[in-house]
Amino acid sequence: MARSKLAAIFFFGASSLVSARAHAGPTETYGFFSRSTALGGAVSADATDASANFYNPAGLAAARGLSFDVGYVRADPHLSINGQDTDVDPVHGLVFGLVAPGKIGPLPFAFGVGLHLPDDRIFRVRSLDQSQPRWELYDNTPQRIYLSANVAIEPLPWLQLGGGFTFLASTSASLSITGGLEIADVESSRMRHEVDASLQSVRYPEVGIRVTPTKRLRLAAVYRGEFQLDLNIDANVMLDAHALGLTVPFLALIHTASVNAFLPRNVVVGASYDATDDFTIDADLTWVQWSAYKSPATGVDETVSLDAPPGFPTSLVPTSPAPTIIVAPNFSDRIVPRVGVEWRLPLGARERGHRLSLRAGYFYERSPVPAQSGVTNFVDADRHAFSAGLGVTLHALGALLPGDVRFDVHGQWSVLPQRVFEKASAADLVGDYSASGTIVSIGTTLGVTF
Amino acid sequence: MGGAGPASAEGYEAAFGGPALLAETREQTLTLGVGMAAMSLHADTPARATTVDVDPMQNVTIGAALPIPFGGALADRVTFGVGFLDPTQFLIRAQILYPERLQFPIVAPRVQSLAVLMGAGIRVGDRLYLGGGFEALAALVGQITLALDATGTVSSSSDDQVVAAYAPVLSAAYDFLDDLRLGVTYRGELAARFVVTVHSVNLGIPVPDFNVAGLAQYDPEQLAAEVRWSSIGRAPIETRSRAWRLVAGVIYRRWSRYPGPLEPTVTANTDYGPPPIDAHDTLSPRVGVERAEPLSRSIGVRLRAGYAYEPSPLPTQTTSFQLPDGTSSSANELDSDRHVFTAGLGVVFGPKSTIQIDLVAQLHVLTARDNVKDSTVPSDAPGAPVVRAHGTILVGGATAGVRF
Numbered sequence: 001m002a003r004s005k006l007a008a009i010f011f012f013g014a015s016s017l018v019s020a021r022a023h024a025g026p027t028e029t030y031g032f033f034s035r036s037t038a039l040g041g042a043v044s045a046d047a048t049d050a051s052a053n054f055y056n057p058a059g060l061a062a063a064r065g066l067s068f069d070v071g072y073v074r075a076d077p078h079l080s081i082n083g084q085d086t087d088v089d090p091v092h093g094l095v096f097g098l099v100a101p102g103k104i105g106p107l108p109f110a111f112g113v114g115l116h117l118p119d120d121r122i123f124r125v126r127s128l129d130q131s132q133p134r135w136e137l138y139d140n141t142p143q144r145i146y147l148s149a150n151v152a153i154e155p156l157p158w159l160q161l162g163g164g165f166t167f168l169a170s171t172s173a174s175l176s177i178t179g180g181l182e183i184a185d186v187e188s189s190r191m192r193h194e195v196d197a198s199l200q201s202v203r204y205p206e207v208g209i210r211v212t213p214t215k216r217l218r219l220a221a222v223y224r225g226e227f228q229l230d231l232n233i234d235a236n237v238m239l240d241a242h243a244l245g246l247t248v249p250f251l252a253l254i255h256t257a258s259v260n261a262f263l264p265r266n267v268v269v270g271a272s273y274d275a276t277d278d279f280t281i282d283a284d285l286t287w288v289q290w291s292a293y294k295s296p297a298t299g300v301d302e303t304v305s306l307d308a309p310p311g312f313p314t315s316l317v318p319t320s321p322a323p324t325i326i327v328a329p330n331f332s333d334r335i336v337p338r339v340g341v342e343w344r345l346p347l348g349a350r351e352r353g354h355r356l357s358l359r360a361g362y363f364y365e366r367s368p369v370p371a372q373s374g375v376t377n378f379v380d381a382d383r384h385a386f387s388a389g390l391g392v393t394l395h396a397l398g399a400l401l402p403g404d405v406r407f408d409v410h411g412q413w414s415v416l417p418q419r420v421f422e423k424a425s426a427a428d429l430v431g432d433y434s435a436s437g438t439i440v441s442i443g444t445t446l447g448v449t450f
Numbered sequence: 451m452g453g454a455g456p457a458s459a460e461g462y463e464a465a466f467g468g469p470a471l472l473a474e475t476r477e478q479t480l481t482l483g484v485g486m487a488a489m490s491l492h493a494d495t496p497a498r499a500t501t502v503d504v505d506p507m508q509n510v511t512i513g514a515a516l517p518i519p520f521g522g523a524l525a526d527r528v529t530f531g532v533g534f535l536d537p538t539q540f541l542i543r544a545q546i547l548y549p550e551r552l553q554f555p556i557v558a559p560r561v562q563s564l565a566v567l568m569g570a571g572i573r574v575g576d577r578l579y580l581g582g583g584f585e586a587l588a589a590l591v592g593q594i595t596l597a598l599d600a601t602g603t604v605s606s607s608s609d610d611q612v613v614a615a616y617a618p619v620l621s622a623a624y625d626f627l628d629d630l631r632l633g634v635t636y637r638g639e640l641a642a643r644f645v646v647t648v649h650s651v652n653l654g655i656p657v658p659d660f661n662v663a664g665l666a667q668y669d670p671e672q673l674a675a676e677v678r679w680s681s682i683g684r685a686p687i688e689t690r691s692r693a694w695r696l697v698a699g700v701i702y703r704r705w706s707r708y709p710g711p712l713e714p715t716v717t718a719n720t721d722y723g724p725p726p727i728d729a730h731d732t733l734s735p736r737v738g739v740e741r742a743e744p745l746s747r748s749i750g751v752r753l754r755a756g757y758a759y760e761p762s763p764l765p766t767q768t769t770s771f772q773l774p775d776g777t778s779s780s781a782n783e784l785d786s787d788r789h790v791f792t793a794g795l796g797v798v799f800g801p802k803s804t805i806q807i808d809l810v811a812q813l814h815v816l817t818a819r820d821n822v823k824d825s826t827v828p829s830d831a832p833g834a835p836v837v838r839a840h841g842t843i844l845v846g847g848a849t850a851g852v853r854f
Contacts, residue, residue, distance in 0.1 A: 066478070066516060068530075098532075100516050102478050102854035104804070109854045111480050111514055113532060117614075149512055149534070151480075167536065173544075175662055177715065179774035186658040187718035190774035193662050194551075197544040197644055199588055203536075240775070399522030450519040 025144045025263065026091055026116050027054045029137075030075045031387075032146070033095055034408035034445040037073075038389025039340025040361020042282040044270035045210060045220035046340075049447065050097020053114030053148050056208035056222045056268070057162030060110040061152035063099045064449060065403055071095045071445030073116075079135045079416065079437030081379060088139045093118035095445070108154035112164075116146035133377035133430060136369060138439075148206065163207035166227075173197035174234040183243035191239070202227060204263065216274040226292060227263035265289040270338075278345065282361075284338040290331040290368035295376075327376050331368040338363035340387075353395030359410070361387040373424040379435045381416040406447040414439040456621055456633030457678035458697045458738070461851060462513030465531035465569040468621040468635045468676075469581030472529040472571030474686065475515040483511035483808075483849030485535075491816070491841035493552035493784055495833060502784075502841075504558045508538040511849065526573075531583070533567040544644040546664030546711050549725055549771065549781040550832045555711050556764060556785045557816070557843065569619060577625040587615045587642040587667055615642050617669065628683035633676045639707065640669040663713040670763075671704040687742045689750040689798045695740040697756075705729040705763030710783070725771035725781050729763040738792070750803075752796035754810075760788040766819065767833065770826040780827040784839035786819035806851045814843035 031037025036051040044056040050069040052059035074092040078085060094117045101110040150164025179191030208222040237252040270284035340361035347354035362385065369380035389410030396402055418436035455467025461479050464471040489504040513533035520528055547553050569583020617640035623633035648660040676699030687693055710727030738756030745751060764785040770778040794810040818840040827834050 066519060098516070098530075100478050100480075100514065100854075104852055104854045111478075111854075113514075167534075177660065177662070179715065181657075183656060186656040187716065188721075189658050189716050189719060190722045191660070191715040192548065192712075192724065192774060193546075193660070193715045194548045195544055195546045195644060195662060195664060197546075197666070199543075200539065400520055400524055402519070402521045 025146050026073075026093070026118070027146045028263075030073060030091060030441050031410075031412065031443075032114065032116065033069060033071060033097065034389055034410040034443050035357075035359065035391055037412060037441075037443060038359035038361055038387050038391075038408070038410035039282055039342060040338045040363045040385070040387050042270060042284040042338035042340040042361060042363070043272070044208070044222050044268045044284050045218040046270075046272035046280065046282045048099075049449075050099055050112065050114055052099070052152075052162075053097055053112045053150050053164070054146070054206075056210060056220050056270075057112065057150035057152050057164050057206060058160040058208040058210040058220065058222075059152070060099050060112040060150060060162055061101065061108055061154040061160040062210065063101045063110055065101065067099045067447060067449040069095070069097045069406075069445055069447035071408075071443055073441065073443035075412075075439055075441035077135075077138055077437065077439045079138060079379075079435070079439075081133055081435050082433045086135060086139070088135055091118065095443075110152045110162075112150045112152070114146065114148045114150075118145065131375050131377055131430065133379050133433065133435075135380065135435070135437075136378035137380050150206070158212045160210040161208075162210075163205065165203040165205055166224075167203055172200060174236070176236040176238075178238045180240045180242055183241060218272040220268070220270045220272075222268040222270075224263075224266050224268075226265035226289065228292075228294065262293055264292060278343060280342045280344075282338075282340040282342075284336075286336040286338070288334050288336060288368070291333045293329055293331040293368070295326050295329050327374060329376065329378060330370050332370065334366045334368050336363055336365050347392070347394075353393075353404075355393050357391040357393070357408075359387075359389040359391070367419070372421045375428075377421070377430055379421070381419040381435055381437070383414050383416050385412055385414040385439075387412040401448065401450075403448065403450040406445070406449070408445045408447075410441075410443050412439075412441040414441070455676060456635040456674050456699065457623055457631045457676040458633070458695065462515045462531045462533045462567075464515070464571065464581070465513070465533050465567040465583050466565075466585070466619070468623060468633050468674075469531065469569035469583045469619055470571045470579035470621040470623045470633065470635075472515060472531040472569060472581055473527060473573040473579050474571075475529050475531075476517050476526060477853045478517065479515045479851055479853050481511070481513040481849050481851035483513075483847055485509045485511065485845070485847035487843060487845045489558065489841065489843045491554050491558070491843075492839070493782065493833070494838045494840075495836065500552055502552055502554055502558075504554070505539070505543075510534075510536045510538060511847075512536070524572075528570065528572045530570045531568070533565075535565040535567075544642075544664065544666030546644065546666070549712060549783060550779040552782045552784065552832060552837065554785060554839070554841075555783050556762070557788075557814075567619075571621075579621075579623040581621050583619045585617045585619055585637070585640060585669075587640055587669075615640055625684055629680050631678045631680075633678070635674045637669070637672050637674075639671040639704070640667075641665060642667040658716045658718055661713060661715055661717050665709065665711045665713075668708055668711075670708060672701055674701040675699055687752065689748060689801055689803045690744040691742045691750065692744060693740075693742040695742075697736075697738045697740075699736050701734045701736070703732045703734065703763070706731050708763065722772075722774070725769075727783060728765050730765070732761045732763050734758060734760050736790075748799060748801050750798040752794075752798065752808075754792070754794035754796070756790075756792040758790040758792075760790060760814075762787050762819070767821040767837070768824050768827075770824070770828075770831070778826065778828055779831045780823050780833055782821070782833040782837060784819075784821065784837070786816045786839045788843075789815045789817065791815075802853070804853050808849045808851075810845075810847045812843075812845035814845070816841045816843075 031041050032054045033051040036043045036047050047055040048059040048062040076090045077088040079088050096115040099112045148166040152162030154160045175195045177193045182189045204225040204227040206224045210220045212218050239250045241248045241250050266286055266288045268286045272282045274280050343358045345356045347356050365383040367380040367382050369378050391408035394405045416437045418434050420434045422432045459467030459471050487507045491502040493500045515531045518528040566586040571581030573579055617638035619637050621635035625631045644666045645663040650657040678697045681694040708729040712724035714723035736758035741753045762785040767781050770780050791813045796808040799805040820838050822836045823834045
């Protein structure tokens with residue numbers, strides 16, 4: 001039992017530092033700003049507010065005036081395996097965005113910034129063994145900041161082009177721990193450490209195009225780049241373990257490597273049609289390249305040595321743990337259809353400019369995760385997401401605010417129907433299981449357009 | 451201009467130097483820039499000359515100043531500013547080294563971190579400007595839990611989080627005379643820690659919690675005051691302006707609150723830990739000058755120069771400390787006073803100053819400082835018997851701004 005425990009402590013410690021998973025972020029999973037989320041996210045051809053920073057930067061060039069939006073969103077997953085809630089953490093945080101349209105000479109130009117800032121962290125990396133069942137796309141998925149900066153131009157009255165970068169970071173570290181471990185009185189152990197760690201800047205591109213062939217029809221296409229990083233950790237542990245009157249030098253050199261923070265490449269095509277002056281229909285199709293997903297499991301190289309003195313019990317001499325055999329995840333690409341509708345009603349006299357907007361949307365995400373018949377247990381199910389929302393726009397409230405003040409709310413209810421995972425081997429430690437769940441998300445946005 | 455700010459900052463840079471002056475920007479401005487810093491830091495003993503490795507830094511800056519078109523009493527009074535300084539390689543770098551290693555813990559980390567600045571300024575009345583905002587850095591917090599599973603195998607789980615550290619920025623500026631302005635800026639302490647706790651549960655052998663932690667980046671609480679004189683009074687410098695500007699200021703930095711980069715590995719053992727760093731507060735004077743000259747109706751140039759003196763907040767590294775095995779060594783957390791020379795060139799295009807391109811160069815000279823070890827330091831300890839710290843830092847940058 002004590003065999004290789006000391007080595008294992010630092011081996012698993014270092015590997016756990018790196019064995020990271022991360023997938024689509026909060027904006028992909030739960031939407032960005034209330035109006036666009038209520039429309040099912042089918043807004044690549046429609047969004048011209050701060051949400052365009054994510055859905056289609058080209059839309060920034062069609063903004064009517066300088067605008068600021070701030071809001072809050074909360075999503076509570078209730079995801080179960082074999083009827084037991086897996087306690088996937090909720091996601092909650094601030095959203096902020098700005099759009100600044102203008103002109104450079106005769107050319108319409110716009111600049112935009114979008115931010116989703118989780119309440120309690122910028123992002124989180126959590127590692128688990130690949131055989132441990134977990135909701136691979138939701139557990140820790142949206143625990144991440146979203147920050148993007150974009151520009152857009154309108155070279156022709158019917159054409160907007162936009163692009164920018166989204167900023168993220170990966171972690172890597174090398175660490176060294178030296179000193180003495182007092183087995184009989186661990187709290188008197190004298191150790192010290194040094195660390196060379198970094199959060200590495202990563203930017204992935206997003207570009208979009210938006211065309212207005214008629215007064216009532218808008219078409220769009222958007223490309224978002226893939227994002228994944230190789231993550232390496234080196235740990236160097238040199239301790240003198242003091243026990244039974246002996247001093248036993250111990251050395252562990254550990255190198256681990258894994259993939260961190262994967263975001264699949266995706267392409268969106270969309271349309272937005274004004275059936276009447278007060279009624280709009282939006283539709284998007286998104287291709288998501290989940291087939292490029294690489295296993296987040298960690299590869300480990302380890303060297304352990306213990307300079308055991310004569311008479312030292314051989315059962316306490318550590319051996320290197322068996323290497324992890326990484327199984328390819330074999331995820332598959334998927335097409336995500338989205339649809340949204342908006343009905344705008346005047347509040348009071350139409351010429352006053354106040355209005356009430358009612359919105360509804362839907363999208364379907366087929367699970368990219370294959371059957372988990374082997375050692376891996378990446379749990380996922382198809383997702384049906386229904387959304388609704390309403391917004392109030394008040395125009396020219398006074399001399400101080402000559403533009404619009406907007407207040408929007410949304411709710412989203414996602415259903416993940418039950419999926420059964422069957423193992424090929426009857427001796428599998430995890431065995432067969434079923435998974436299902438729901439996710440409830442709500443949010444609000446307050447915006448001002450000048 | 452010697453890093454001037456509270457009375458002279460312009461555009462999105464005012465979000466850092468003095469948010470109150472954002473209110474002076476009355477047109478939407480977007481600025482993109484690139485920067486680089488290269489360090490040549492040396493720690494020389496009589497036996498050997500050592501160059502301390504510090505990665506060169508390149509960064510991209512994005513900034514915007516956006517006047518808010520309120521109407522009524524707030525018309526032409528409020529401006530919002532935002533800026534990102536994004537290192538091309540590292541969002542943040544935590545090099546937390548054993549204290550006896552030859553290192554420069556004050557200057558080296560400062561070039562390798564992402565900064566996010568956001569602020570707003572408002573003109574109150576005719577001559578008073580007030581502003582505020584915040585600066586943010588990233589920090590890492592994590593926990594690793596080790597335990598025996600049912601098969602007797604050690605299993606692990608980890609939860610690492612990148613969190614944000616924030617510091618407020620508050621400023622005010624007042625035009626006492628048409629050509630004389632006083633500005634003050636307060637910036638709160640900003641500390642980005644790296645903390646990963648390794649916690650063991652039911653392993654069968656006792657293991658203390660390991661606190662693998664330290665301070666990756668630290669900006670002390672500071673108060674800056676500055677006076678600006680302008681030959682054209684309160685008018686902004688435009689393409690066809692011909693003007694002189696002089697600035698003089700001082701920055702007080704509260705380095706005495708700096709705990710040092712290291713933390714104890716076993717926090718339960720209160721009898722052993724890293725040696726204290728004993729930093730002290732500093733007062734840094736600076737001066738700058740700017741000359742604006744038109745070349746034509748649509749091109750103007752702005753020449754800038756400045757100087758700042760940055761005293762070191764760290765004492766000389768002379769005493770010994772105890773290693774875990776009971777032997778002695780000496781800390782080599784080096785630093786020295788810096789003379790900072792700056793020069794810049796700006797070119798403004800368009801009769802309405804539509805486009806502006808700026809170039810800047812800074813040379814930091816770390817004066818030679820001898821750290822003479824006392825008699826308690828073993829002769830074979832790193833840095834013994836004396837280590838001379840000196841070096842140079844070269845910073846360069848270019849920005850292009852457009853009004854839109």
